[in-house]
Amino acid sequence: xxxxxxxxxxxxxxxxxxxxxxxxxxxxxxxxxxxxxxxxxxxxxxxxxxxxxxxxxxxxxxxxxxxxxxxxxxxxxxxxxxxxxxxxxxxxxxxxxxxxxxxxxxxxxxxxxxxxxxxxxxxxxxxxxxxxxxxxxxxxxxxxxxxxxxxxxxxxxxxxxxxxxxxxxxxxxxxxxxxxxxxxxxxxxxxxxxxxxxxxxxxxxxxxxxxxxxxxxxxxxxxxxxxxxxxxxxxxxxxxxxxxxxxxxxxxxxxxxxxxxxxxxxxxxxxxxxxxxxxxxxxxxxxxxxxxxxxxxxxxxxxxxxxxxxxxxxxxxxxxxxxxxxxxxx
Numbered sequence: 343x344x345x346x347x348x349x350x351x352x353x354x355x356x357x358x359x360x361x362x363x364x365x366x367x368x369x370x371x372x373x374x375x376x377x378x379x380x381x382x383x384x385x386x387x388x389x390x391x392x393x394x395x396x397x398x399x400x401x402x403x404x405x406x407x408x409x410x411x412x413x414x415x416x417x418x419x420x421x422x423x424x425x426x427x428x429x430x431x432x433x434x435x436x437x438x439x440x441x442x443x444x445x446x447x448x449x450x451x452x453x454x455x456x457x458x459x460x461x462x463x464x465x466x467x468x469x470x471x472x473x474x475x476x477x478x479x480x481x482x483x484x485x486x487x488x489x490x491x492x493x494x495x496x497x498x499x500x501x502x503x504x505x506x507x508x509x510x511x512x513x514x515x516x517x518x519x520x521x522x523x524x525x526x527x528x529x530x531x532x533x534x535x536x537x538x539x540x541x542x543x544x545x546x547x548x549x550x551x552x553x554x555x556x557x558x559x560x561x562x563x564x565x566x567x568x569x570x571x572x573x574x575x576x577x578x579x580x581x582x583x584x585x586x587x588x589x590x591x592x593x594x595x596x597x598x599x600x601x602x603x604x605x606x607x608x609x610x611x612x613x614x615x616x617x618x619x620x621x622x623x624x625x626x627x628x629x630x631x632x633x634x635x636x637x638x639x640x641x642x643x644x645x646x647x648x649x650x651x652x653x654x655x656x657x658x659x660x661x662x663x664x665x666x667x668x669x670x671x672x
Contacts, residue, residue, distance in 0.1 A: 345408055346405065346406065346407055346408060347405075347406040348403050348404070348405055348406070349367070349403070349404050349406060350401060350402070350403060350404075351363070351398045351399060351400055351401060351402045351403075351404060352400065352480065352499070352502065353400040353480070353482065353496070353499070353502035353503045353505070353506035355398060355400070356398070356399060356400050356506050356510070357397050357398070357399070357510075358397065358398060359394065359395055359396065359397060359398075360380075360385075360387065360392055360393070360394055360395070360396045360397070360398055360404075361373065361376060361394035361395070363398050363404070364376050368406070368409060370409070371409055376394065377394060379407055380392060380393060380394060384405075384407040385404070385405060385406065385407065386403075386404070386405035387402060387403070387404055387405075388402050388403055389403070389405075400502075400503055400506060424466075424467035424469055424470040428467045428470055429467075429470040432446065432464075432467060432470045432471055433470065433471070435447045435448065435449070436471070437492065437639050437640075437641060438637070438639045439473070441475075441497065441498075442496065442497050442498060442500070442501035442504075443494060443495070443496065443497060443501060443505070443629070443637070444471055444479055444494075444495040444497060445492055445493070445494050445495070445627065445639040446471070446492075446493050446495065447490070447491060447492065447493075447641040447642075448464065448485055448489075448490060448491060448492075448493040448624075449490055449644065450487075450488050450489065450490040450619065450620065450644055450646065451487065451488065452464060452487065453487040454481065454484045454485055454487070454493070455481070455484065460487075464481075464493075465481060468480070468481075468495070471495065475497050475498065476498075477497065477498050477499070479495040479496060479497050480495060480496045480499075480502045481495060482494055482495065482496050482502055482505040482506055482509060483509055483514075483582070485624055486585070486588075486620075486622075488600075488619070488620040488622070489518075489620065489622045489623070489624060490622075490623045490624065490641070490644045490647075491518070491623045491624025491625060491641045491644075492516075492624045492625070492626060492627045492639055492640070492641045493624070494627060494629065504632070505629070508629065508630055509582070512580060512581075513630050514627065514628065514629055514630070515578065515627070515628040515665060516578065516579060516624060516626070516627050516628075517576055517577070517578050517624075517625050517626045517627075517664040517665060517668065518576070518577045518578075518579070518587055518622060518623060518624050518625055519565075519574065519575070519576060519577075519622075519623045519625045519643070519647075519661075520574075520575045520577060520587065520591065520598045520599075520621055520622045520623070521572055521573070521574060521575075521598070521599040521621035521647070521650050521651075521654065521656075522572065522573050522574075522575050522591050522596040522597065522598050522599060522621075523571075523572060523596055523597050523598075523599060523605065524570065524571070524572070524573065524595060524596045525564070525567050525569075525570045525571075525573050525596075526562070526564055526573060526575065526594055526595075526596045529563065529564040530562065530563035530564065530667075531561075531562060531563075532559065532560070532561055532562075533558075533559070533560040533561075533562060533590040533593065533594060534558075534559050534560075535550045535552065535555075535558060535589075535590060535593055536550065536551055536552050536553075536554075536555030536556060536557060536558055537549065537550060537551065537555045537556055537558040537583045537584075537585075537586060537589055537590075538551035538554050538555035538556065547585070547603060547604070548583070548584050548585045548586075548588075548589050549589060550589065550593050556581075556583055557581060558581050558583045558586050558589075558590065559579075559580040559581050560577055560578065560579050560580065560581075560586060560587060560590045561577070561578040561580065561668050562575055562576065562577045562578070562668075563575070563576050563667065563668055565656075565660055565661055566655075566656050566657070566660060568654040568655060568656070572599065572654055573596065574651070574654075574656045575591070575596070576625070576661065576664065576668055577590075577591075578665075578668050585603075585604070587622065588601050588603065588604045588622070589604060591604075592604040592605060598620060598621055598622050599614065599617065599620075599621040599650065600616070600617060600618055600619045600620040600621050601620055601622075602618065613653070614650060614653060615646070615649040615650060615653055616646040616649060616650065619646045621646075621647055621650055623641070623643055623644060623647055624641065625640065625641060625664050626638060626639065626640045626641070626664035626665065627639055628665065638665075640664060643658065
């Protein structure tokens with residue numbers, strides 16, 4: 343068993359529950375065992391007794407009592423480390439790099455973090471993107487596994503703290519492109535519908551819940567249409583709820599093509615190439631810089647979405663500035 347440890351909460355773990363923090367960092371520790379450690383006061387947060395539901399904040403100190411040995415790497419949802427092939431792949435994905443930040447073009451199908459049955463994920467391969475830095479890069483936000491596009495990594499603790507605050511303060515702007523079913527009306531507007539976890543015939547998922555849901559706000563505009571059958575939408579999420587864009591598009595009657603969770607892929611399949619692949623792409627991100635300027639990074643469409651754009655007659659050159667006229671004046 344390990345001895346007592348005092349660990350500092352990283353910016354990447356900001357605002358998650360304490361029990362999730364333990365699950366992330368000590369996967370061998372069962373929930374029941376953690377609850378017992380909490381009840382007996384052996385786990386402390388900044389020196390005080392804590393509960394499983396407490397939210398952790400960057401810089402807080404977690405007292406971790408002696409724990410059983412960790413599971414072997416092959417039994418956890420973490421790879422032993424990036425393979426040479428992984429290193430080559432990830433380094434080819436880099437869109438921008440400086441001393442503080444790396445921005446990559448995440449491919450669809452690559453999970454950002456581990457979960458049940460997910461052993462290959464970006465979080466377990468970040469050593470491949472260390473380059474000449476003393477520290478391994480850290481995640482500061484996430485994309486769904488099947489969503490492609492711009493993903494930001496911090497290269498040091500200072501940058502992680504700054505970027506974490508920027509994301510929480512909504513000073514980071516993100517624009518996504520999506521191919522959706524139908525023709526949203528009006529062509530441009532705001533989707534302001536609360537989102538919560540719901541149980542449906544498809545199981546547990548996110549959904550609109552105006553009574554108990556969390557605030558969720560999305561700006562959108564229709565860039566182009568293929569008649570009334572399909573549309574190219576640009577979407578800017580102001581909040582960052584789980585599956586927000588997928589839920590909001592479905593809520594206005596225009597689910598994202600290929601979204602089997604919130605749409606109906608059978609209705610979307612007629613003639614489209616790759617109809618079961620999610621047509622959602624994180625197109626661009628704008629990050630505030632310490633000098634007051636903004637860094638904007640753009641990711642080109644992945645191959646499966648380029649095929650869809652070509653099939654539907656959409657021209658990428660129509661969108662010169664991904665942020666132009668998308669959001670109301672702030």
